[in-house]
Amino acid sequence: MNTQFQRPYGTPLPLDDDEFILRDLVRMMREQLGWVVGITVAVGAVAALYAYSLPAIYSADALVQVQAKNPDTMPLARATQMMGAGTGTMVPTEAEIEIIRSRSVLEPVVNAFRLNISVTPVAVPLLGALTGRFATPGEPSEPWFGLPRYAWGGEQVDVESLTVPAGLEGEPLLLRALEDGRYALFGPGGAPLVEGKAGELLEQNGLSIRIASLVARPGTEFTVVRSNQLSAIGGLGKALMVGEQGKQTGIVQLSMESSNPVTAMSITNAVVQSYVRQNLERRQEETARTLDFLNTEVPRVRADLEKAEDKLASLQQRQGAVRPTTEAQSYLQGGLDLERQIAALRLRRTQLLQNFLPGNASIQNIDQQLGLLEEQKHSFERRFHDMPASEKAGLRMERDVKIAQEIYISLQNKSQELMINRAGMVGNVHVLDEAMLPSTPVKPKRGLIIVAGAILGFLISIMAVFARRAIFGRMRELEEIERRVALPMFGSIPFSPAQSRLEDYSRVVPHEIGELPPPVELAAGEAPGPSVRIDEWLPAATRPVLAENRPHDAAIEALCGICTQFQFAVEQMPHRVVAMVGATAGVGKSFVTSNLGTLLAKSDRRVLLIDADLRRQRLSGYFNRASGMGLSELLAGRIDVKEAVVPTGVPNLWLVPAGNYNATPAELLMSLRLRQAIESYERAYDLIIIDTPPVLDFNDALPVAGLAGAAVVVLRAGAHTEQQILEAVKKLQRAGANVAGGILNTVDEREARPHRRGIDEQLASAAGGAL
Structure with a gap:
């Protein structure tokens, strides 16, 4: 007796290296390639939009040399030096740098360039910056989306002088352009302050303003701020970068950054001249x-x-x-x-x-x-x-x-x-x-921002893939299921387009009634009479058995490989009764049961299929059986075990239909007659395969799986989460079922590849899972 799989289900298999993790990541990304590409492109597009919405920043720099003071220009120092008291000749660079940042040097520059006055157009975030980049200065663009109050590019405002009361220093004021070059100035909260015309000096209530020129559409608004003088000087000091080139060289570099290259050059030279x-x-x-x-x-x-x-x-x-x-x-x-x-x-x-x-x-x-x-x-x-x-x-x-x-x-x-x-x-x-006019912006580094945005988008997409996997993740591969759930798998079955075509054709063209097969021979030598069940051999809704109609289909080839492992596992089981259990509905459990039974019957085994899915009765349709008496009537005591069996038309394969008795399925399947019937059938057939309801949807499968020698969980690729599979296996185990393994159905043809382990290890795993 092989006892290889004694580890509890849900315990992940040990990893020898990172191959499985990398493979999971690649597979998840391949499965959700649309999300990965979409998120990466979206974040990259946002990064590009942000990069091109940022104004180009230019830097202008100048160099000055600070020399040690000449003793010839310092008579007293020279006299004392002559009389024996020497003076130091160290270059006072650090002191000169602080002098450059002093108010006495920067204040004339602030006043000359009106750095204490800022005028900013009111624009739509990002979009306004983009439209402004393509507008012609002095030619205001037409408003978009019917929003005339916003600036869309091309506006020009030159505030020549502005003096406000101390209470309004640093407060944003609203400037609105009117007709014929006129304007209106509003204080915080929209309180009107003054109204005038460009080119005129206005003085009212401690406020003085003169706008030299105003080019804007009527209704366009601007934000005007008159900063405190000390704050303006401090702002220039922070924006101005001053540092010594080398150590004790006396060479000081001054640089200034601005979105206007002319402004950057002019301010840098003005600071230098003010310092000199x-x-x-x-x-x-x-x-x-x-x-x-x-x-x-x-x-x-x-x-x-x-x-x-x-x-x-x-x-x-x-x-x-x-x-x-x-x-x-x-x-x-x-x-x-x-x-x-x-x-x-x-x-x-x-x-x-x-x-x-x-x-x-x-x-x-x-x-x-x-x-x-x-x-x-x-x-x-x-x-x-x-x-x-x-x-x-x-x-x-x-x-x-x-x-x-x-x-x-x-x-x-x-x-x-x-x-x-x-x-x-x-x-x-x-x-x-002296500072020269820069031609190339130093920032933003648009290419770097876009590349960083794409990388960030890719990382976000990976996190999104993991998040979707954690919340909505569906398992698609054998290795993944075995590694994460520790459920041994018999194999995988690729999706069969031929089966879909057969089912579509059978819905339109009814099968003709053929000659009835011979009666069933039971262990007691008795057979059900043909006249009793002749009304059930009808051309009603049927799903043709693929193993009979397309024996060389890829799905049947995969099932043949599963049969090899399945037969080996059956020989190790104490009871030759297998319950085919689906985790949820729609996994193709009845398709696997019918075709697997057909293939096993062709190997000279007497196989009995029992349709225990009393709610759906899908297995009967594969063999052209209409609803009638079957398992439900047998469990209700209306017929005996001999009358419940019907032929399928496939040699060595018989079927117990679900029946049509109107009773609660759970109560019927929990009756003692089910155990007695299975024991009776086990003496007459080599193998009994029972098709059961979905274990997570109903509890009908639990008593059937508990009576079987082994339970095989049928899964559909991409239809179950890890938690669903674990819950299904745990429910079966709590019911006393021996979970032998699983079968993965409807795998994508591109993902259906041979199992990584050798056939001997697969057979040993199947045998171990059956115990």
């Missing part, structure tokens, strides 16, 4: 302040020099010319160095005080240096404390005179240099490349 101008003004202001400082310091230093010279001359007259000693020369030189450094730091401190408060870190640093130098000076003087007083006084005066001379000459020279440089002064910022 502001930088020059800063340098000129710094130079002017330095010159003022020098003009006040030069007279004071000259007076100090004169006093020092007078004192030195007076002392020399009193003491006479005395040659200084080596010690005195050392004292003089050291004192000069210290005094020079102290003077330089004091000048530097005075310069910084013009821009910073005394608490500034740089000024405090200078104060600390001055303190140290003063201590060194006192210490130096203490070393020469024992020198003669007269010699010491003379050296001090000589030192003071030399220091005063150096400072005076330096300041005088720098004052003259500064006055000369001021006439031709330039800033430390130079324009390397």
Whole structure:
């Protein structure tokens, strides 16, 4: 006894690789190719529509060079440098970038280009943008769909100036074009504000507006917004991209994006010129302040020099010319160095005080240096404390005179240099490349958007296929059913167009009454009398048996392969009784039963077909049997087992029709007479095949399947969900049925391919499923 299939139904088979998953995906996509293509094309079309509705964005960029400040243009810095206090030469790029973004640089550009005023036509989303792309500027297009208030392209509005009360800043105002170039302006909520004509300045209730030109159809509406000045400057700062090219290069790139290439170029160049101008003004202001400082310091230093010279001359007259000693020369030189450094730091401190408060870190640093130098000076003087007083006084005066001379000459020279440089002064910022008119938009990347939309549509279509499969999915292949439901399958039967033609023909042309076949020989040697059932051998509605009329049809060839496995499974069954069960109605269960019985009968087996589908009685029609006495009468006790059997005209094949007794089918099939009849027939025939009602529609099949040696579930390709098959198998199992396997009917000819497993494994599976 083969026990291969002991796993509960509904437990998926183990996967060795991803082949099954990929095959399921490909199959589902092939089955729902229309959905996949439709969704992909639809999303791709929406992406294309969106891509072409977006305005083309152009980018214009300029390059400026920020140089380190020239010491020659900074007299005090040069003086301090000369006196021993150096200055840094690092390029202040980061500080200059922040200056470019400052309000002082951007505000003139905002005012010049009226960036604080925005005018947007009221248009239909997406469609209005598309029509506007193909319109001619200055020639308003005709309205579509009878919507004159919307702009359809070609409209032009030039708001030259607009001033609104503080409460209306940032609020959208509605501008409606009227006849003869007139317009009306409405506030939030539709409150009328002003009404005027293009070219005129209107001032009313704190609102001032001048529209230079207005080209639009009467009734066309626009949204006008007067932004707060600070918000407009901030918006320009965010739209302006500023960054250093490289590291510590001093090369700064400015770029601006706009839907108008001329606007992008003009604004970029305007920002550059505003920055250069502001930088020059800063340098000129710094130079002017330095010159003022020098003009006040030069007279004071000259007076100090004169006093020092007078004192030195007076002392020399009193003491006479005395040659200084080596010690005195050392004292003089050291004192000069210290005094020079102290003077330089004091000048530097005075310069910084013009821009910073005394608490500034740089000024405090200078104060600390001055303190140290003063201590060194006192210490130096203490070393020469024992020198003669007269010699010491003379050296001090000589030192003071030399220091005063150096400072005076330096300041005088720098004052003259500064006055000369001021006439031709330039800033430390130079324009390397001005912005030029861009010809190619930088975005949107329409091709990329369309490709991304197509990919997104494909992914959405795959998710939709899985969703449909999860909700409405129908199983179509043997491998899929075996893997996901763990139901062993005997095989698949392709759809037969010949069967459909035979059924259509039989409905129109009735079969002629032929000679009655011989009576049935039962085990007891008795046979039903022909005269009793002759009225049932009629040409009523019939479905010709395909195995008799088209023995070489593809469906019959497939059934022959199933017969091989079926016979092997029957030999392993404890009872040679098979219940053919359909999950739902319309799966072709009676077609499979009639043809399978015919093929088995041709293999020298005595086969009895029992039509237990008392509600539909489909099996009788395949053998030209009209409604009459049959199984229902047998179960009701009106006839015995011998009288219920009728010949089919096929050698070795007999039939027990459904009968026509008016009773509840479920009650009849649950009677004890059914078990007795099956036991009686089992002694007289090699195989009994019972056609039962759909198990999910009615419970009639459950008692029949419980009495059979095995139950075979007939499925229709693409007609059942996974849950339906599982529910059908579970209902049969709960009724005590031995589910041997299944047969997949009406498979698409293109999908009907050989089972992947070898024939030996198929036979073993069928035998195992029968147990």
